[in-house]
Amino acid sequence: GENVEQHPSTLSVQEGDSAVIKCTYSDSASNYFPWYKQELGKGPQLIIDIRSNVGEKKDQRIAVTLNKTAKHFSLHITETQPEDSAVYFCAASWNSGGSNYKLTFGKGTLLTVNP
């Protein structure tokens, strides 16, 4: 089955700096790569996703890049703010019967943004 490795496990940055979290996946058939943000005491929430026919996607201060050849994808957060502090999970999924319904998650990265 799919295996997703996520690094680093913890990341501390100063407010205003950029943060980068990296993930690798094992199954070349995977074609959907979402990122989830989990705030303390809450469930994870999707913040951005990318499909394998796209190399990069941006949404305001966050962006995701995908390198299919190397089988890795990354989350980039620019101009970090204290409210970006959370646990971030990457995930990978392959299309089965027209649906990307089964995700494999990385182990998560605890991001701390220091004021």
Add this chain to the structure above:
Amino acid sequence: NAGVTQTPKFRVLKTGQSMTLLCAQDMNHEYMYWYRQDPGMGLRLIHYSVGEGTTAKGEVPDGYNVSRLKKQNFLLGLESAAPSQTSVYFCASGQHTGELFFGEGSRLTVL
């Protein structure tokens, strides 16, 4: 629109006791999931369902059972709780696009 609702939010059990966690979603989603989250282990899939009346095993199914009698509900049962099942449990629902909507979690402690 409540989204995904889990009950109970907290529970303490003794070893050997049984319990059921209830998940309800009001988004008419086909797919529903139960994950457990442990420190340093990320989110691990216990069981999932691709539609009413169906269930399938995930990555860590041992010691758990599930049922999806109605499309909007997905129940997770522990027949004989063990300390290793102390965890935070998350229910999620989704459609074919892959985006999952998570509940707020149920914290279970087994003594």
